[in-house]
Amino acid sequence: MKRRDFIKLTAAAGMVTASGLGYDRMIMAEQPPGFIPKKTGSQEVEARIDVTSGKVEVNPNILMRNSACLGCYSSCGNRVKINKETGLATRVMGNPYNPSSAQPHLAMETSLLDSYLSFSTYRDMGNEGRAALCARGNATLTAHHDPNRILVPLKRADKRGEAKWQPITWEEAVKETVEGGTPFAHLGETTPIEGIKDVHDPLTPMDPANPELGPKSFQLVHFGGRGDGRTAFAGRFTGAFGTPNNFGHGYT
Numbered sequence: 641m642k643r644r645d646f647i648k649l650t651a652a653a654g655m656v657t658a659s660g661l662g663y664d665r666m667i668m669a670e671q672p673p674g675f676i677p678k679k680t681g682s683q684e685v686e687a688r689i690d691v692t693s694g695k696v697e698v699n700p701n702i703l704m705r706n707s708a709c710l711g712c713y714s715s716c717g718n719r720v721k722i723n724k725e726t727g728l729a730t731r732v733m734g735n736p737y738n739p740s741s742a743q744p745h746l747a748m749e750t751s752l753l754d755s756y757l758s759f760s761t762y763r764d765m766g767n768e769g770r771a772a773l774c775a776r777g778n779a780t781l782t783a784h785h786d787p788n789r790i791l792v793p794l795k796r797a798d799k800r801g802e803a804k805w806q807p808i809t810w811e812e813a814v815k816e817t818v819e820g821g822t823p824f825a826h827l828g829e830t831t832p833i834e835g836i837k838d839v840h841d842p843l844t845p846m847d848p849a850n851p852e853l854g855p856k857s858f859q860l861v862h863f864g865g866r867g868d869g870r871t872a873f874a875g876r877f878t879g880a881f882g883t884p885n886n887f888g889h890g891y892t
């Protein structure tokens with residue numbers, strides 16, 4: 641486009657705006673009669689709300705589940721939208737019942753139908769306590785569908801530091817972790833490794849010359865855990881096993 645044509649075009653657009661014509665009408669004015677917009681990638685809505693009467697019509701094709709976001713340790717309330725036909729989660733959003741997601745949040749006794757109104761312009765409710773997740777919380781859906789998401793145990797497939805891994809079954813992972821032995825013999829590493837059952841001994845010192853290091857059971861060290869129940873489970877397991885060496889994600 642020539643510079644002169646560009647200036648003429650922008651001047652014309654300025655006049656249209658100044659005359660009070662809305663942007664949407666500017667767009668539609670350029671469409672031929674009977675124009676039907678192309679279908680976009682928009683999802684089916686979960687419910688339709690008559691913002692005059694407050695009547696809610698729920699879409700039977702969509703399943704909504706109130707849950708908690710595990711994008712970080714805050715565990716904000718979220719809602720997960722699931723397509724009933726495919727069984728896939730298609731969206732995550734804020735939970736209006738949760739004080740971390742909505743302010744003011746809904747009372748727990750509020751019906752699910754009424755909760756829909758809190759997202760709408762009915763009585764301006766959507767502008768008062770709109771529930772939302774942060775950007776990271778919204779990105780949890782991407783993590784959920786990530787093709788590189790690790791879903792099975794991975795075993796080192798080369799020398800340490802080569803970053804090569806092979807998937808193994810849960811049965812193999814449990815057997816090798818519990819029984820130890822030489823699980824990397826095929827890589828030329830033949831030094832035996834103690835399994836969990838070998839160190840399940842809360843009485844024998846792990847090093848008789850340095851008894852202050854504690855019994856053999858202290859050799860079991862667990863790292864990790866999340867606020868979804870795994871932390872409590874790991875604490876009970878390591879406590880029953882006889883080791884105090886249980887460290888969470890944020891322990892220092």
Ligand code: SF4
Nearest residue numbers: 709711712715716777
């Ligand atoms: S919504 Fe954001 S702040 Fe809340 S748990 Fe998820 S990631 Fe954390």
